[in-house]
Amino acid sequence: VQLQASGGGLVQAGGSLRLSCAASGLTFSSYNMGWFRQAPGKEREFVGVVNWSGSATYSADSVKGRFTISRDNAKSTVDLQMNSLKPEDTAVYYCAADRDRRRTYNSPYKYDYWGQGTLVTVSS
Numbered sequence: 001v002q003l004q005a006s007g008g009g010l011v012q013a014g015g016s017l018r019l020s021c022a023a024s025g026l027t028f029s030s031y032n033m034g035w036f037r038q039a040p041g042k043e044r045e046f047v048g049v050v051n052w053s054g055s056a057t058y059s060a061d062s063v064k065g066r067f068t069i070s071r072d073n074a075k076s077t078v079d080l081q082m083n084s085l086k087p088e089d090t091a092v093y094y095c096a097a098d099r100d101r102r103r104t105y106n107s108p109y110k111y112d113y114w115g116q117g118t119l120v121t122v123s124s
Contacts, residue, residue: 008118021095037091046106
């Protein structure tokens with residue numbers, strides 16, 4: 001299984017970035033897909049999740065209204081659209097896959113596969 005995250009970079013506060021995660025080696029439409037982030041010296045933090053069908057998404061309060069998760073099961077990709085970025089959004093962003101379709105989770109320990117991460121830096 002491979003999850004390849006891309007799209008990170010340097011952006012000014014108030015700007016936007018779109019992250020993408022391409023999956024291979026798994027039946028993508030059978031997995032809930034989550035995004036997490038980890039800032040230096042901090043624990044990995046839940047950002048959001050989209051369920052296996054794309055019919056439901058949940059986001060952390062810290063990004064609600066600014067970040068949007070979407071997926072394309074035909075392309076085996078999941079995206080994270082980030083708007084109105086703030087310096088505190090600076091982190092390495094990871095996509096993750098969870099095979100338990102019964103419900104979505106915000107704990108990183110529930111996820112089975114992880115991408116390598118992509119760095120997002122928001123300057124003030």
